[in-house]
Amino acid sequence: xxxxxxxxxxxxxxxVIRTLRQAGYDDHxxxxxxxxxDALAKVSSDQPDLVLSDWNMPNMTGIECLQxxxxxxxxxxxxxxxxxxxxxxxEKAANAGALFLIAKPFTEETFKExxxxxxx
Amino acid sequence: xNEFHDTGERRRSSDTPLLITDxxxxxxxxxxxxxxxxxxxGDDEFLVPLPGGPPDDAVSSWVDVVGxxxxxxxxxxxxxTAEELARCLLAEHAPPVxxxxxxxxxxxxxxxxxxxxxxxxLPGPSALGLPELGSIPAAGPPADTCRVDLxxxxxxxxxxxxxxxxxxxxxxxxxPQKNEVxx
Numbered sequence: 001x002x003x004x005x006x007x008x009x010x011x012x013x014x015x016v017i018r019t020l021r022q023a024g025y026d027d028h029x030x031x032x033x034x035x036x037x038d039a040l041a042k043v044s045s046d047q048p049d050l051v052l053s054d055w056n057m058p059n060m061t062g063i064e065c066l067q068x069x070x071x072x073x074x075x076x077x078x079x080x081x082x083x084x085x086x087x088x089x090x091e092k093a094a095n096a097g098a099l100f101l102i103a104k105p106f107t108e109e110t111f112k113e114x115x116x117x118x119x120x
Numbered sequence: 121x122n123e124f125h126d127t128g129e130r131r132r133s134s135d136t137p138l139l140i141t142d143x144x145x146x147x148x149x150x151x152x153x154x155x156x157x158x159x160x161x162g163d164d165e166f167l168v169p170l171p172g173g174p175p176d177d178a179v180s181s182w183v184d185v186v187g188x189x190x191x192x193x194x195x196x197x198x199x200x201t202a203e204e205l206a207r208c209l210l211a212e213h214a215p216p217v218x219x220x221x222x223x224x225x226x227x228x229x230x231x232x233x234x235x236x237x238x239x240x241x242l243p244g245p246s247a248l249g250l251p252e253l254g255s256i257p258a259a260g261p262p263a264d265t266c267r268v269d270l271x272x273x274x275x276x277x278x279x280x281x282x283x284x285x286x287x288x289x290x291x292x293x294x295x296p297q298k299n300e301v302x303x
Contacts (some may be wrong), residue, residue, distance in 0.1 A: 008250075009232075011209050011225045015160060018211060056232075056250055083236025088245055103240075104233045105159030
């Protein structure tokens with residue numbers, strides 16, 4: 001399976017990828033995107049099985065990317081990994097079609113909790 | 121029948137700007153930072169609440185919070201500490217010689233995580249800006265500033281949550297002295 005990790009921070013992408021491996025998802029292919037626009041393009045070109053996206057990014061935010069995906073008919077499983085986890089943002093994410101919102105900082109247990117149902 | 125007397129109290133109280141010192145305390149900020157350090161740097165990485173003195177070559181990263189309370193969450197440390205933090209965050213992906221972009225990115229992401237969690241305990245709705253980096257910003261109004269001095273691995277590190285009124289950020293763009301030594 002293939003996971004697309006979208007974050008404008010290269011350091012945070014590395015941390016997300018490391019946490020995925022620590023959580024046991026070390027046999028999945030990883031594709032990286034540096035903002036929402038890049039993620040949108042790579043969902044089309046790389047056909048990932050799951051998108052893990054930051055919320056606040058330049059060019060196109062994570063929520064804008066998700067809305068664009070759903071508007072185009074894409075049903076790719078999509079979850080947020082973001083530094084903000086307010087109830088309002090969780091509601092907005094869910095309404096836009098996100099499966100979950102993982103707030104930073106996160107642990108491998110948090111990843112397992114949210115991803116097992118999607119990637120198993 | 122009760123008469124309604126408009127004393128103006130409600131209007132006056134709602135017009136009063138929120139002060140960060142009424143919304144969050146030092147221990148909450150330290151706790152948020154410690155959680156970030158434990159998760160991102162390592163389980164055994166502790167932030168000790170002791171002032172270490174301002175570093176000579178301080179660098180800051182910050183994120184703005186805009187909402188019922190508007191201000192900035194600032195993380196300040198020495199350049200050497202910023203590089204060590206970047207190495208910890210990149211772990212096995214850290215190159216022998218760090219480039220400036222990775223150090224900026226790492227410090228910015230730490231400010232972003234701390235800032236996002238500070239925002240979560242403040243009244244909403246509010247918005248969080250993208251991380252920025254530069255020389256240490258001007259201090260906020262003392263009454264609207266929550267400052268935490270910490271030691272990490274014996275190195276000084278300061279987090280301030282400061283109101284924006286009257287404060288001007290010094291960035292490489294508007295700082296006439298600029299950064300002589302790139303990170």
